[in-house]
Amino acid sequence: MTATLPSRPPAPAAPAARPRLYALDxxxxxxxxxxxxxxxxxxxxxxxxxxxxxxxxxxxxxxxYGALGPELFFVISGFVILMTAWGKDVPHVIASRVARLYPAYWVAVVATSVLLLWIWPLGKEITVGEALVNLTMIQELVDVRHVDGVYWTLWTELRFYLLMVLMVAWGLTRRRVLWFAALWPLAAEVAATAGWTTVSTWLISGYAPLFAGGMLLYLLHRHGHSAPVWALLGMNVALSVHAVVPAQLHSLSANTVFTPSAAIVAGLVVACFLLVGAVALTPLRHLGWRWLVPVGALTYPLYLIHEFWGWWVIAHLSPYAHRWVTLAVACAVVLALAKGLHEVESRVGPPVRRAVEQRLRTPLPTPHPGPVARTPTWSALPQPPR
Incomplete structure (x- = not known):
């Protein structure tokens, strides 16, 4: 009779990947x-x-009120970046963010700079030096103008990514994310109120609760309902309304002929959280419309390229065509440019990601030690005459 050896316990099954939230696209x-x-x-x-x-x-x-689009982007970003960073390490997170932000951005900066420098200089006066600094995405940090005003959101996103990298280096856990989402927005509000400009800048005062709220919505999506998480989410919604409403009322009054409604702006700020929550926490998370993926992929390129190229179309077409025709053509042109920009992004992004991640994972070469001077032994020293 052959003895039966105890079998090795089966390896735990890998957790099933969460289905893509197509509605978020x-x-x-x-x-x-x-x-x-x-x-x-x-x-x-x-x-x-x-x-x-x-x-x-x-x-x-x-x-x-479409001016509040960036606020919605920031809530979505808090949700998505935490989701993509969970369980990953620092090289992976840095490489994925560099590949996501920079390739399309570089092409957009070059394209818009060519437009403004040589094709349509009446659109905005810029210099080649400003365009070159803009390629870094940190032009605001060194007090250089944005080639395109919409780039301000990228500097905001970049600072959030830096904070997320620090969180990943520390180690992402539910408890740590909760503390971060509680203390970060409060610290940012204190810094802004106290006039601590540098601290306020790096803590992203004014927008911190939007990112933090998105992170909390991801925790609810991942771990289920929890009273503390909902309480912190409510705090961040209130802080967002407090920060965004006066800023948007001032901006919209200065940049449009309309008088914005404080109630509508406040309602839309709350709606930013409600919409992301609906996508993540209701049956909408099971929506299977795959065609939304390529549509959502146009979001970033469209945002980057639309403003001056669309204005260029409008400036040259509006004297000869009806306003609605002009608007339709401008939208069609920028959508076509966004599609082309996405094609570049989809081809360049993956190799950039692999190159950056490989470089970050490659240990720095250690300097080769030079020859070690040997201490002469007693027998090797000159001996005194006997």
Whole structure:
């Protein structure tokens, strides 16, 4: 009779990958379209030959609130970046963010700089030096103007990514994320109130609760409902309303002919959290519309390329075509440019990611030690005569 050896216990099954939140792709694209309509039909510019708000008195009045598209981006970013960073290490997170942000951005900066330097210098006066500094994405840090005003959000995202890298280096756990989402926005608010400019800058005062709220929504999506998480989410929603409403009222009053409603702005700030929460916590998370993936992929390129290229189309077409035709053509052109930009991004991004991650994982070469001087032994020393 052959003895039966005890079998090795089976390895634990790998956790099943969470299904893609297709509705989140659609939500990102809606936010980008809202920003495009705001810039084309409400935000002040000379491209229509009149104030855009006078050209589109009805559409412009509603498109004005598309200026809150970046706030929605920030909530989504808090959710998505925590989701993609969970269980990953620092090299992976840095490489994924560099590959996600920079390739499309470099092409957009070059394209817009060519437009403004040589094709349409009336659009905005910039210099080659400013364009070169913009390629770093840290132009605001060194007090250089943005080639395109929309780049301000990228500097904001970049600082959030830096904080997330520090969190990943520390180690992502539910408890640590909760403490971070509780203390970070409060510290940012204190820094802003106290006038500590440098601290306020690096803590992303004004936008910290939007990112933190997105992170908390991911915790609810990942771990289920929890009273402490909901309480912290409520605090971050309140802090977001407190920070965003006065800033947006001032900005919209200065940049449009419309008088924005504080109640609507506040409601839209809350809606940023509600929309992401609906996608992550309701049956919408099971939405299987795969066609939203390529649509959502156009979000970042569209945001990067639309403003000046769209204004260029409007400036040259509006004297000869109806306003609605001009608006439709401008939107079609920037969507086509965004599609081309995405093609470049999809080809360049993966090799950039692999190169950056490989470089970060390659240990630095240790300096080769030189020859070690030997201490002569007693027998090797000259001996005194006997």
């Amino acid at each position: 659609g939500l990102r694209f809606v936010a980008a379209v809202a920003v495009v309509l705001y810039h084309f039909t409400a935000r002040w510019s000379e491209v229509w030959g009149a104030d855009p708000g006078d050209v589109f008195p009805v559409l412009g009045a509603w498109a004005t």
